[in-house]
Amino acid sequence: MDRGAIRRRLAVGLAVLTAAGLIAVAAPTQAQAAAxxxxxxxxxxxxxxxxxxxxxxxxxxxxxxxxxxxxxxxQQTMMVSVQAFRAKPVTDEGLYTRRAGPVTVHAGQRCVWVKGRVGSGSVSKGWILC
Incomplete structure (x- = not known):
């Protein structure tokens, strides 16, 4: 094999390893963003x-x-809130185009109070999932 062929093969191998490394670094970030x-x-x-x-x-x-x-x-004002019984509510509120949240609480077996608002409309469901 001549020197040119060896260099080409090394360059291709290096390009493949670089691409694999970039994919490995980017994949967890994309998965976290989706979650x-x-x-x-x-x-x-x-x-x-x-x-x-x-x-x-x-x-x-x-x-x-x-x-x-x-x-x-x-863009409009949106709010979502979840409160476990005897705990402080977790809220996400601001100007959004697609959704507010997610907001998560550890409720165990306790009831939760959920609220949501988009613009002038809202819902508040009292203690649920008891």
Whole structure:
């Protein structure tokens, strides 16, 4: 094999290793970003209201909630809150285009109070999942 062929093979091998390294570094970041945009577990409640919908999920004693607007795309005030019985609420509030949340609390076997708001419409469901 001549020197040119060896150099080409080394260059191809280096390019493959570099690409594999970049994929290995980027994949966990993408997985974390995807996990941060949704709740883990199974959907246990759906509460539609005039301007959006509040979704409640549960997994292994953790309760998670997300609120989505009826008409996504334009920036508007949104809020989602989950409070386990005898604990402080966890809230996400701000100007969003697609959703507020997810917010998660460890409730164990305790009841939770969920709230959601999009613009002027809101929902508050009292103590649920008892």
């Amino acid at each position: 941060a945009t949704r709740c883990e577990g199974r959907k246990v409640k759906t509460y539609p209201f005039s301007t959006g919908t509040l979704y409640v999920y549960k997994k292994s004693g953790h309760v998670c909630a997300i609120v989505t607007p009826r008409r996504p795309g334009r």
